[in-house]
Amino acid sequence: MTTPRKYVRTEDAPLLPPPATEAGITGWLWQNIFASMSDFQSLGAAIRSLFMILFSLLLVYLFIDQTYGLIDFAILSAVWSDPEGLKREACWTVQQGGSLPDGWHGACWPFVWAKQKFAWFGPYPSEELWRIYLSLIVGSIGLVWALRERLPYRRQVGVLMLTLYPLLAFILLTGGNSDASFTGIGVWIIVGLALISVGRMGAAGHLGTIFAEFAGIFGIVGWGIIALNVVRGIVALDFNLTPVGTGDWGGLLITLVVALTGIVASLPLGIILALGRRSEMPVVSVLCTIFIEFWRGVPLITVLFMASVMLPLFLPAGVNFDNLLRALIGVMLFSAAYMAEVVRGGLQAIDKGQYEGAQAMGLSYWQTMRLIVLPQALTHVIPGIVNTFIGLFKDTTLVSIVGIFDLLGAGQSAVADAAWSTPVQAITIYLYIGIIFFIFCFGMSRYSIFMENKLSKSRRH
Amino acid sequence: MKKLTAAMVAVAGVAFAASASAATLDDVKAKGHIQCGVSQGLPGFSNADDSGDWTGLDVDMCRAVAAAVFGDSNAVKFTPLSAKQRFTALASGEVDILSRNTTWTMTRDTQLGLNFAGVNYYDGQGMMVPTSLGVTSATELDGANICTNTGTTTELNITDFFRANSMSFNLVAFEKADEVVAAYDAGRCDVYTTDRSGLAAQRGKLTAPDAHMVLSEIISKEPLGPVVRQGDDQWFNIVRWSLNAMINAEEMGVSSSNVNNLKFDANITPAVARLIGKEGNFGEELGLSNDWAYNILMQVGNYAESYEANVTPLGLARGVNALWSDGGILYAAPIR
């Protein structure tokens, strides 16, 4: 008997669930963990699988061990409060004269709480702290606004953050009222105006055709002088704020000031240096190359050491810069050299046709750079720029070597305080500082990755 | 563009610049404060507390000069310096006084372009060892590993001591005292050497302070004192006499608690009258006001007060730092 066979399906085949190795948690586990360690078909594959198993186990063990060690030190075993105001005795073992069991090893957080203000703001007067808070709040709102997508007026806010905000922060933090003679400022502004009008006249051809060529420079210099002196004038105004010299700044405040100033100033400087290095004028290109390679070649420690203690030797007797400003200039030049190399990488990536196209359109050198080349080059290297920023942020720790109390410097000086001296004093504060640095740098690196993804997406079009 | 930037930097710099002349006193008066170089943290000598205020014997030295110059002991700013930066910082004009437990030695006096204005603490280098080693004398230390700070005389002294006794040793020199203590505590070294005041101050950072002992030998003379630049005698005198005034005041029994009464007391000895500016023209000779020493005593106190507030809590008795009349060697030139 033959049964009739049906070759034609009358309904759809049922949808089978995907194999266990392809979907769901098991699938994920299989693909990401077990696939690489379960191939025993040949000797080589078996060895590789075995190696992967052992290696993975080792990594898991290392991770758990380290994490547990950290959690135990920082949370489980830690002393959290010091209600009786014992200071160091709160974190002493019996052997040392305290009450904790011998062999105890944990963080001494009350020490950090006590040094909190110092670690964040240094010796900044407590009653004036609102000024720091205000500048920080305005700064972070502005920053988030300028960096967030889809917010209105992003560009404008960004420009304000680069121009008005530093001025505002400077006045808030120092109290303004710097000594500068208003007559001097007035004279300078008049000089600036005069230069601009000479430039205008020249450009119009009233002062000869040759001069017309150079008239543009007068305008730039004139506007520069005016802008500078307006800033000087505003800073010199009396806002009725208690002056706080930079000697009284410290901690995270210094770290932020140094890093942000370095970041903001190093970009334009770096662009100029990078353009200079690629210049066709041999003197300019050689000088820029020497400058870049010099700064990249020496350790920041020595740069800061020179800036802070040797600079007075190089300047006429009596001219004395603010200590912080000197370190700032050192950091700025140092990071500008690094930035220049990053930007140069971007410039090299630009197709030659872009330059030629711009030239064919009759654009001048600066126009080519400003309108065609730099916008493309800079977007290419945004990740590199952010990485330089991260490096700079961490490098600010070195200013503590020249006696400026940045976050790490403040921490180290806190460690020297005998009122809190315990064996765990240093580890605790270093842990705390490490966490703060991690938060900032990690945040920046996430932003860099976000930008990288966004850019690579837009390039794919 | 480059030139413009350069010009902007230059002008911005001038905005911060303060004019000054060769004379430190005029310079300081123009600034409105004294810039004082201190250590990055040495309990008892210069130490920043929880709120960042500096205290200590060396700090009081600077406060005394500020009180003498401005009549305000707070007109002073502190620059924490590492041992190796300190002389460069002073020579370059970065600080006006270096009051940073600095040992007075001949090379420093002659080669480095510095002048020591006096001695505010007579120290000596000591050695700390774990009791478990069973060592009782420094001459048994042959073959030891020794931890100390870099850039100080301790490095030279310990080398001399071991060479003089023809013993071998290995030196591990750190930049900051905290790391020295931590490394010694971890067992990296058999011996921790620094000034005896430093040993006392750092002891609290050891895991088991009682398991360590300080050897009785003092292997060096360490007269610590404030330092100024060479070639400015007026400023040198101000610092020297500020120190002398504090020591003399202790000797005469003038302190912050009674100096105000003494000022309005007719029955004071001529020496006290000279000290607090009721007699003579001593302050003006220094280029200061005549109540210079009064201000020091009023706001900082005499040497004993400063010592008791700062150094005594470390468990260090006056010892050689007592007045000559009490068996010590503190002996200040008289104000007359």
Add this chain to the structure above:
Amino acid sequence: MQQLSLKSIIYDARMRGYFYQVFILSCLSFGFWWLIDNTVTNLADRGKTVGFGFLSENAGFQISATLGTWLFDYNVGQSSYLDVYFIGIANTFLVAILGIAGATIIGFTVGIMRLSKNFIVRSFATVYIELLRNIPLLLQLFFWYFAVLRALPSKRDKIEIIPDVAAMNITGLYLPAPIIEPGFIYSVTAFVVAIIITLVMKSWAQKRQFETGQRFPVLWTALGLIFGLTMLTFWITGNPMSWSYPEFKMTGAILRRGFQSGSGMVLVPEMLAVWLALTLYTAAFIAEIVRAGILAVAKGQTEAAYSIGMRPGMTLRLIIIPQALRVIIPPLTSQYLNLTKNSSLAVAIAYPELVSIFAGTALNQVGKEIEMIFMMMMVYLTFSLATAAFMNWFNARVKLVER
């Protein structure tokens, strides 16, 4: 007429270039002259002189036993400040070279791990990179130093790594030291000659392969040549080198117990910690560079390699890495330079490198800031430029492969 020629000069881009360059140069020369003039005046005011005479003076401080003190045979009171300078350089270079080697290996490994298909391996690499590169190096230096110290047994105890040959305790890692006798130079010469022959042979073999298709076993011949020739010379000249093994004693005065100085060689824990910190920190950056470099190679390259039957290992070695190197090398150079410069942080944990002993201890004794800082900067600059030059040369070679 004159007007016109002047005009033509002004509109000539070349002439204009000359004008700007002369202008910049004169500004710069004036600036330098001004700085030097100021410095001279200031130094004169302070009664200081400039000169390098101090270099021949005797240094009166002890330096912890390291490669430098061994190389230059440091003796307190007999060695000069110039010796201190060289010791500093030797120690800086030692840690820089070891660090570069270590960071490259770990960096490449972690970078490839980051791209692994295995989740555990991949996330471990990610955590490693994110953690280490976002925390300042100085903190990591402290961490590793005290971690190393805590992990090791005390001075009068040891962990044997290879019994009687290599051991460790808190005073360092003890290894046998070579004792070189006269005549050893012949073996070194033989070694160099063998390498030169190998290089010549390699290019000959390559040429022959291109022309005839026949392969020549370069690797084995080279190994045989290098080892064989060197060992043969060594044997003929009468074994002019012996080993000094570290000696561990538990008798005698208590401070004398432990490893005996003068036997074997020691790598101090400070050096190990600096090395560890620099290696692991820089490796995190190198890993990111490697990852980016590998990702920059188009996926089609791998697929094409597989389709002509290459195995994964071969694909990685012959297809991906050579192409990735072009992207990797320029930033890698920067990392090497960074590592070298970062070694100056070692002063914090008592490793006697250049900044610590020369620009620190010695500067403090003689007070010649300008001369000494200048000498120190020269070392770093030379090293940087040399590294940069080497890597540029290497980069050019790698580029040529592309055709």
